[in-house]
Each structure stands twice: as C-alpha cells, then as structure tokens.
Amino acid sequence: MLRFGAPGPGETLAWTALLDGSADRHDGAxxxxxxxxxxxxEAAEARYCLLVPEPVCCRxxxxxxxxxxxxxxxxxxxxxxxREVTLRGIFRxxxxxxxGWRYRLDGATIVSAPPRLGLSRRHLVAAxxxxxxxxxxxxxxxxxxxxxxxxxxASFLAGRPAIDCHSHAxxxxxxxxxxxxxxxxxxxxxxxxxGLAVACLAVVSDSPTHRVTPEGRIRAxxxxxxxxxxxxxxxxxxxxxxxxxxxxxxxxxxxxxxxxARAETPSVLVAAEGADFLEGDLGPLETAFRRAALRHLQxxxxxxxxxxxxxxxxxxxxxxxxFGAAVIxxxxxxxxxxxxxxxxxxxVRRAAEVAGKPLVLSHTSLTTRPPxxxxxxxxxxxxxxxxxxxxxxIWPPVSVFPDLPAFVDGIAxxxxxxxxxxxxxxxxxxxxxxxSALPDYTALPDLAAQLLARFTPEEAAGILxxxxxxxxxxxxxxx
Numbered sequence: 320m321l322r323f324g325a326p327g328p329g330e331t332l333a334w335t336a337l338l339d340g341s342a343d344r345h346d347g348a349x350x351x352x353x354x355x356x357x358x359x360x361e362a363a364e365a366r367y368c369l370l371v372p373e374p375v376c377c378r379x380x381x382x383x384x385x386x387x388x389x390x391x392x393x394x395x396x397x398x399x400x401x402r403e404v405t406l407r408g409i410f411r412x413x414x415x416x417x418x419g420w421r422y423r424l425d426g427a428t429i430v431s432a433p434p435r436l437g438l439s440r441r442h443l444v445a446a447x448x449x450x451x452x453x454x455x456x457x458x459x460x461x462x463x464x465x466x467x468x469x470x471x472x473a474s475f476l477a478g479r480p481a482i483d484c485h486s487h488a489x490x491x492x493x494x495x496x497x498x499x500x501x502x503x504x505x506x507x508x509x510x511x512x513x514g515l516a517v518a519c520l521a522v523v524s525d526s527p528t529h530r531v532t533p534e535g536r537i538r539a540x541x542x543x544x545x546x547x548x549x550x551x552x553x554x555x556x557x558x559x560x561x562x563x564x565x566x567x568x569x570x571x572x573x574x575x576x577x578x579x580a581r582a583e584t585p586s587v588l589v590a591a592e593g594a595d596f597l598e599g600d601l602g603p604l605e606t607a608f609r610r611a612a613l614r615h616l617q618x619x620x621x622x623x624x625x626x627x628x629x630x631x632x633x634x635x636x637x638x639x640x641x642f643g644a645a646v647i648x649x650x651x652x653x654x655x656x657x658x659x660x661x662x663x664x665x666x667v668r669r670a671a672e673v674a675g676k677p678l679v680l681s682h683t684s685l686t687t688r689p690p691x692x693x694x695x696x697x698x699x700x701x702x703x704x705x706x707x708x709x710x711x712x713i714w715p716p717v718s719v720f721p722d723l724p725a726f727v728d729g730i731a732x733x734x735x736x737x738x739x740x741x742x743x744x745x746x747x748x749x750x751x752x753x754x755s756a757l758p759d760y761t762a763l764p765d766l767a768a769q770l771l772a773r774f775t776p777e778e779a780a781g782i783l784x785x786x787x788x789x790x791x792x793x794x795x796x797x798x
Contacts, residue, residue, distance in 0.1 A: 330345065330348065330349075330350050330351070331350070331351045331352070332345060332350040332351065332352040332410065334352075334354070334372040334690065337386050337387070337389070337421075337422060338386060338387075338691065342410070342412070342422065343412045345410045345412075346410065346411060346412035347409065347410070347411070348409070348410055349407065349408070349409060349410070350407070350408070350410040350424075351405060351406070351407045351430055352370065352389065352405070352406060352407075352410075352424065353403055353404070353405040353406075354370040354371055354372050354389070354403065354404070354406075355370070355371050355372075355373065355374050355401070355402075355403055355404075355718070356368040356369070356370055356391065356397045356398070356399055356404055356406075357369050357370075357371055357399065358399060362399060363398065363399060363400065364396035364397060364398050364399055365393075365396065365397060365399055366392070366393045366394075366395070366396055366397065367391065367392060367393070368391050368393070368397055368399065369388045369389065369390060369391065370388060370389040370391050370406065370424065371387065371388045371690070372387070372690040373686065373688070373689075373690055373693060373695070374401060374403075374716075374718040374719045385419050385420050385421040385422070386421055386422075386691070387690055387691040387692050388422075389422045389423065389424050390413075390420045390422065390423040390424070391406065391408075391423070391424045391427050392408075392423065392424070392425050392426070392427065393406070393408075393424075393426075393427040393428070394408075394426045394427060394428050395428060395429060397427070397429065401717050401718035401721065401753065401754075404429055404430075404431070405429070405430040405431045406424060406427040406428065406429060406430060407427065407428055407430050408424040408425055408426045408427035408428065409424070409425040409426055410422065410423075410424060411423040411424070411425055468768040468771075468772075469764045469765055469768050470764075471768070471771075472764040472765070472766075472767035472768040472771060473514055473764040473767075475767055475771065475776070475779075475780075476513075476514030476515075476582065476763065476764065476767055476783065477514060477581070477582065477583075479780050479783075479784065479785065480516040480517060480577070480578070480580050480581060480784045480785070480788055481514055481515045481516050481517075481582065481763060481767075481783045481784040482515075482516060482517040482518075482519070482577075482580075482588075482743070482744075482783075482784035482787045482788060483515060483517070483518045483519060483744055483745065483746050483748065483760075484519045484615075484679060484681045484682075484710065484712040484743050484744065484745045484787045485519055485521060485590070485592075485658075485660070485681035485682040485712055485714070485745035485746065485747055485750075486518040486519060486520050486521065486746055486747070486748040486749070486750070487520070487521055487523075487747065487748060487749045487750035488504075488506045488509075488518055488520065488748040488749050488760070489503045489504055489505070489506035489520070489562045489566070489749070490502070490503055490504045490749060491503075491520055491521075491522065491555075491558060491559050491562055491749075492522070492523060492526075492555075492749070492750070493558070494522075494526070494551065494554050494555050494558055495554075499554055499557065499558050503561075503562050503565055503566070504749075505566070506518070506562065506566055506568070506585075507566035507567055507568050507585050508566075509759055509760040509761050510582060510585035510760050511582055511583060511585055512760070512761050513582070513759070513760035513761040513762065513763035513764065514582045514763050514764060514767070515582055515585060515760045515763055516580040516581050516582045516585060516586065516784065517571060517577060517580045517585070517586045517587070517588055517784070518585070518586075518587055518588070518748070518760075519587075519588045519590045519615050519681070519787075520559060520562075520587045520588070520589065520590060521590035521591060521592040521615070521617070521750075522552055522555030522556055522558075522559055522590070522591050522592065523555065523591075523592045523593060523620065524548055524551070524552050524555075524591055524592065524593035524594065524595040524596045524620065525539065525543075525548060525593045525595045525620050525621060525622040525624070526551070527543065527547060527548065527551050528540065528541055528542070528543050528548075528595075528622055529621060529622075538621075539621065539622040539623075543595070543598075545598070546598070548595045548596045548598065549596045549597075549598060549603055551596070552591060552596035552607075553611075555591075556589070556607065556610075556611035556613075559587075559589060559611075560611070562587075563587055568585055568586060568587050569584060569585070569586040569587070570586065570587060570588075570589065570612050571586050571587065571588040571589075571612075571614060571795075572612055572614065572795075572796070573654070573795050573796040573797060573798050574791060574792045574795040574796065574797050574798070575797065575798045577788060577791050577792070577795065578788065578792065588614050588615055588791075589611055589612045589613050589614055589615070590613070590614070590615035590616070590617070590658070591607065591613060591615070591616050591617065592617045592620050592660075593617060593618075593619060593620030593621075593622070593624065593661075594616055594617070594618050594619070594624065594626055594646060595620070595622060595624045595625075597625070597626075597646065598625070599625045599642060601645065601646065601649050604616070604646065604649055604650070604653070604655075605649075605653065608653045608654075608655060613655060614654070614655055614656060614791075614795055615655065615656040615658060615679070615681075616646075616650055616655050616656070616657060616658060617658035617659075617660050617661065617681065618639075618643055618646065618647075618657070618658065618659060618661075618662055618666070618670070619661045619662050619666070620661055621661070623635045623636070625640060625642050625643070626639065626640055626642060626643030626646055627639040627640050627643045627662055627663070627666040627669075628662065628663040628665065628666055629661050629662060629663065630661055630662065630663055630692060630693065630694055631661070631692045631694060632692065634663060634665065637665060638663060638665030638666045638668065638669045639662070639665075639666045639669035639670050639673070643666070643669075643670070644669070644670075644673045647670060647673050647674055648673065650794075651674065651675055651676050651794065654794060654795045654796035655794065655795075656679055656790065656791055656794045656795065657670070657674060657676070657678055657679065657794070658678075658679045658680065658681045659678050659679070659680050659704065660679075660680050660681045660682055660683060660712075660745075661694065664696070664697070664699070664700045664703070667680070667700060667703050667704065668703050671703050671704070671706060671707050674707055676707075676790075676793050676794050677707045677708040677709040677710070677789075677790040677793055677794065678704050678707045678709040678790075679704075679709055679710055679711075679712070679743075679787070679790055680696070680701075680704045680709070680710075680711045680712065681712040681745040682712045682713075682714040682745030682746075682747050683695055683696050683711065683712070683713070683714065683745070684696075684713050684714060684719055684720070684729050684733070685697075685698065685701060685729065685732050685733045685736060695719075696711075698736045701733060701736050701737050701741075702736070702737060704737075704741070705737035705738065705741035708741075708789075708790070708793070709741065709790055710741055710742065710743045710786040710787050710789075710790050711733060711737065711741060711742055711743065712743045712744055712745020712787075713726070713729055713730045713733055713742060713743070713744060713745060714745050714746060714747045714751075715729075715746060715747075715751075715755050715756035715757040716747075716751050716753055716754075716755060716756070717753060717754045717755065717756055718753055720756045721756065722756055723756050723757065723762070723765060723766060723769060724769060725756065726756040726757065726766070727766070727769045727770060727773060730742055730744075730770070730773075730782060731773055731774075734774070734778075734782070739774055739778035739781055739782060739786075740778075740781055740786055740789075741786065742781075742782050742786065743781075743782060743783075743784070743786050743787045744757075744766075744782065744783065744784075748760070763783075766783075767779065767783060770782055770783065
C-alpha cells in the first residue's frame with residue numbers, strides 16, 4: 320500500500336520552469352511537482368530515481384539533458400510502475416554536481432499516485448473529443464475481444480502477411496553472453512500460433528559503448544575503438560542467423576519473398592538498429608547486404624554517430640550528415656529499407672529530402688507535448704515520414720499504453736494524423752526494458768480483433784503488415 324506524505328506548503332513547479340531556467344528561483348523552497356519516476360533498473364520501487372515529464376518507453380530513453388529531469392532523493396519508496404506521481408520536497412539548484420545534474424528534490428514524499436484507469440468503450444467515447452481521437456473509431460472500440468472475435472481475427476491474419484517492423488525476439492541480442500551461444504527463446508512457434516508472417520529482426524550496433532551510470536542513466540560513455548562495432552555487429556549477425564537455423568525460419572531477401580511470406584512458415588527480415596558499425600565507410604554496408612542478408616537499416620540508435628543526431632541527446636550535426644545522406648542513397652541502390660527511428664526531426668526532414676523511396680520510422684508513438692529528448696514524435700515529425708509514402712510503427716510499452724486497448728488507441732491517434740495507410744506495428748519485442756502491452760506474438764489475434772473493431776478490414780490489414788509490405792516492395796530487390 321502506498322503511504323502518502325502529509326500535506327504542507329509548497330508551490331507547484333511546472334516543467335517549463337526547468338527548461339527556461341526560472342526554476343532556479345525556487346532553490347531551497349518546498350515545491351510540488353508531478354511526473355514519471357524512472358530508473359535504469361527493474362525494481363518495483365526506489366528511494367533514488369529520476370522524475371521526467373512524460374512516460375519513457377525504456378531505460379535507454381532517459382533524458383541525456385539534465386534540464387529535462389529532476390534527481391529525486393525520497394524519504395519513502397517511490398513506486399516504479401509506469402504511473403504518474405506527484406512528489407513534494409525541498410528543491411535544489413545544483414552547481415558543479417559531479418554527476419552533471421542540475422536539479423534535485425530532497426526528502427521527497429508522495430502527495431498522490433492516481434490509480435491506473437482502464438479505458439472502456441464508454442470512457443473512449445466520452446474522451447474522444449478531448450484527446451483528438453476519431454469519435455467514430457472510438458465509438459466502435461470494444462471493451463475487449465471475445466473468443467469468437469479472436470478466432471475471426473486469427474482467420475483474417477492467416478490470409479495476409481502480418482509484419483512486425485521492429486523486433487529483437489528470440490533473445491537475439493545476447494551477443495556477448497556465453498560467447499554468443501546463450502540459449503534462444505521460442506520465436507518461430509509464437510509467430511505461427513499468433514499469425515505473424517515476418518519479424519524485422521534487428522541486431523544492435525552500439526551496445527558496447529553504453530553503460531548504466533550510478534545515477535541510473537544509460538548513455539554512451541566512450542568512443543568505440545576502430546573496428547570494434549563492426550566486429551560486434553558481425554557477431555550479432557552470426558547469432559541472428561544461428562537463431563534462424565535453430566528454429567527453421569526463412570530469410571526475406573527480396574520483395575517476392577516478403578509478399579509470399581505467411582505465418583505457417585514464418586520469416587525474418589534481417590535488420591540493424593544503428594549504422595554505427597559502418598564507421599564512416601560504405602563498404603561494410605555492402606558486405607552486410609551480401610553476407611548477412613541485411614535488408615532494413617536504422618540510421619541511428621543511442622549514440623550520436625557519423626550519420627546524424629538522435630532524439631535523446633543534444634544535437635551535434637544539425638540533423639543528417641553528408642555521410643548519412645550517402646548511406647541513404649546506397650541503401651536505396653542496394654535494396655535496403657531505410658529506418659529513421661531515433662533520429663531527430665531535423666534528421667528525418669533532411670532524410671526525406673534525400674530519399675527517393677519511402678522511409679520507415681519503425682517504433683515510436685505520438686505526442687503533442689514533447690519534452691526535450693523524448694523518443695516519441697510530434698504530428699509534424701510523423702507527417703514528414705508519411706509524406707515519403709512511408710510507414711510509422713507504433714510500439715507498446717506499458718509506460719505509454721498500459722494495456723492492449725490503450726495500444727490500439729495510440730495506433731488510432733497516429734492514423735488520425737497521417738492516415739491508416741502510413742501506420743504499422745513496431746513491437747520492439749524483447750527490446751523493451753519494461754513490460755509490453757503486446758507481450759508475445761500469440762497476442763496478435765487479440766490485437767487484430769481490436770483493430771478490426773476500429774478500422775475497415777483494408778485499413779486493419781495495412782496496419783498489421785500491408786503498409787510495411789508496400790514500403791518494402793518499393794525498396795527491396797524484386798527477386
């Protein structure tokens with residue numbers, strides 16, 4: 320049971336005050352502030368954490384700018400369950416802090432932690448106009464799929480390719496554990512049972528340069544040694560292909576493979592999250608295309624690299640670099656889907672100018688009130704991707720979407736901005752630090768049933784994979 324601090328005096332602190340510096344005048348005062356407590360660990364509660372202005376999707380999304388968060392030293396355990404809390408404590412403006420923090424809340428107590436409310440059909444209809452959701456779609460949302468709806472959805476999935484445009488399923492990321500031979504978890508079987516035809520399965524390129532700081536933040540802490548990330552990604556591709564062989568999966572190498580893929584014989588489209596392994600050279604890109612069957616490349620991840628700036632750190636390049644533009648052009652010539660997830664809006668805008676083919680932004684969600692360094696995107700950001708004919712994958716962290724109906728609401732919100740033809744699913748399966756509203760591919764029929772209640776069959780089919788298929792057909796080799 321939560322214990323709440325006794326009411327007391329104190330001004331309410333707005334997050335905008337941190338950004339414009341006016342919070343400094345509250346130094347030493349008792350203040351009340353609402354936000355989301357986060358740490359890099361997976362504990363249920365903590366007395367030391369960060370407070371941020373909106374839910375984070377994962378530990379890696381903790382803000383890199385100290386002005387975008389408040390260090391919290393609490394007098395009682397603070398719950399870390401993805402809910403917003405209101406805290407009261409002594410506000411400190413830090414100077415020359417050895418960890419780089421700018422603000423701290425000392426002796427923090429919990430003022431309120433509202434219970435999570437499920438979104439029923441009635442709540443959706445009532446809230447539609449306030450939250451900018453399509454009223455007609457909200458009115459059609461069921462409280463949950465029945466067994467018959469799920470069965471109909473499973474049949475619906477069987478007749479068309481469902482595609483996850485961003486996944487790390489099967490524990491493919493355990494590159495350094497047990498010499499790269501750590502056991503895999505089932506991937507092919509959940510795909511068959513859930514009706515997923517293709518998973519865009521991604522290795523991660525920049526992991527060796529990250530670490531968790533004592534303050535609970537994940538950041539790039541050093542520059543890689545020459546050739547280090549290239550060697551790391553090569554081991555990642557080796558592990559990915561071992562998973563494919565181990566579970567009898569197929570590899571998508573061209574547009575014909577992708578169009579023919581079905582869940583009874585599930586396939587993998589090889590992807591890389593972050594092009595850091597290129598190290599300023601286009602040669603490794605061609606090698607990965609030929610040897611590893613790389614067909615989907617995300618330009619940036621959690622390290623500002625030679626291609627451009629990222630959402631979670633201060634900009635360095637002003638968007639996409641000349642090398643980043645060269646990578647896009649070479650990807651298009653080879654037949655590789657270009658993914659602009661994690662890139663800043665400036666990067667995405669320039670990428671759209673350079674690209675001659677549709678772009679993918681594989682995993683994010685919509686926000687109309689973006690704090691600094693969020694991984695979520697604004698309507699304008701989303702429209703840039705849609706303007707290329709591309710697709711935006713919506714991801715399901717419970718810190719943003721607490722359950723499957725809320726996830727579908729998030730999909731509907733993005734569809735209302737860019738149109739259903741530009742929305743897809745990017746689950747980040749086994750890449751999220753916290754829980755997921757889509758915990759396993761066997762839940763895909765439930766997701767399909769709820770989409771079919773909100774969209775036309777053609778729109779739902781597009782969101783579940785047809786939209787990514789359209790983009791990939793324009794990008795991949797034909798055969």
